[in-house]
Ligand code: HEM
């Protein structure tokens with residue numbers, strides 16, 4: 001499974017990189033970006049799901 | 065100030081400056097959510113108030129039917145001579161696409177996590193300095209003597225204004241956000257000193273450029289051209305207005321909550337790691353900012369017919385209390401793990417200053433409870449909440465109990 005951020009939906013609310021700094025970072029404008037290719041293992045999956053459930057813009061997707 | 069008739073029924077005659085709404089709006093919103101769900105008023109030239117998270121999100125994400133040209137409700141919707149859409153008087157908050165994105169992108173780098181985190185030590189010093197002034201006092205006003213000092217100090221440094229002007233800022237903010245009932249001519253006249261102040265600061269920064277946000281705005285180029293002077297002045301005013309009252313309200317509400325909920329106070333003192341979650345819950349539960357839109361053309365919205373130029377009051381605080389969007393929405397849960405709150409707005413106008421606001425709120429509360437691990441409210445009746453679209457406690461009389 002992989003996590004990605006839809007840049008069209010992300011408004012830089014910053015919840016993802018505060019909750020899961022090992023998975024998400026921010027760019028110069030403060031928008032969220034995924035570190036690396038976003039592949040999740042069992043541990044990072046939980047964290048990614050927590051970030052997803054806190055993104056006000058519903059911009060985080062976890063998919064095959 | 066004009067005397068207005070009291071509100072009989074908020075479903076058909078709402079007024080966000082009505083004393084009942086100012087004092088405790090939450091029961092009103094809960095009632096409206098069940099009964100309406102889009103409340104109407106003929107006040108202010110006519111307007112609507114959607115009460116659910118779904119509807120607030122729908123308005124915030126719809127830049128086709130709604131315009132941001134004016135975002136603060138007054139009796140004078142489109143003052144003569146005011147800049148038209150898509151730019152508006154305070155870009156980017158008063159701008160519509162496509163210009164909005166240009167104006168927003170100019171601001172974002174200065175307010176991104178990197179530069180904001182670098183400010184944290186300064187903010188901490190500022191908090192400590194004001195806490196030192198409270199040393200030895202058994203009772204004090206945490207609103208007037210603490211909360212209200214933090215954000216003006218931060219913003220005036222950011223814009224490169226002299227620190228001794230901070231009292232002026234509070235007057236300007238009061239004018240824009242609180243004095244919404246003034247007749248148009250009086251409101252225009254009351255705004256003059258603010259415009260003059262910005263013009264003086266702009267001239268001073270042109271004569272003596274320095275490393276601050278004002279100089280940055282004066283020099284930044286978009287497509288090879290510098291910004292128009294009105295754009296620079298509008299964005300400066302927006303930074304001042306959006307950055308001061310909002311954060312001061314959030315800090316005040318958090319301290320008020322802790323003063324009235326000793327269990328939450330002792331948990332936060334004993335478990336400082338909870339702070340990031342607590343900050344989000346303070347923001348959800350006491351969301352200070354409500355914005356407005358106007359309707360571009362007649363259209364149907366959740367069963368109501370909105371008319372061209374009607375106001376829409378965009379209640380992010382009401383969305384944050386909607387039981388359809390949050391479990392136990394009416395309960396303050398200090399370690400709420402799933403919290404998709406809309407305190408900073410939703411969609412393209414989402415608060416550009418949220419990194420700064422969160423940092424200020426966290427640091428101000430952290431330092432306050434380190435210095436005063438136990439305190440209580442002297443008298444709840446003396447707590448006054450600001451009227452208008454930014455809500456927070458102005459006076460918080462506290463007694464230190466340890
Ligand atoms: C707790 C404190 C704050 C809260 C709750 C808050 C809330 C909001 C909200 C709800 C909006 C959306 C307005 C709309 O949809 O029309 C907004 C926009 C904005 N805020 Fe904040 N704000 C806070 C602090 C700050 C600070 C500290 C700054 C700047 C230094 C700031 C700068 C802005 C700007 C520039 C916009 C306009 C963004 C745009 O239109 O693209 N805010 N804020």
Ligand code: SF4
Pocket residue numbers: 005009010011012013014015016017030031032054055056057058059060
């Ligand atoms: S939490 Fe959502 S909106 Fe915020 S930065 Fe992350 S992806 Fe973007």
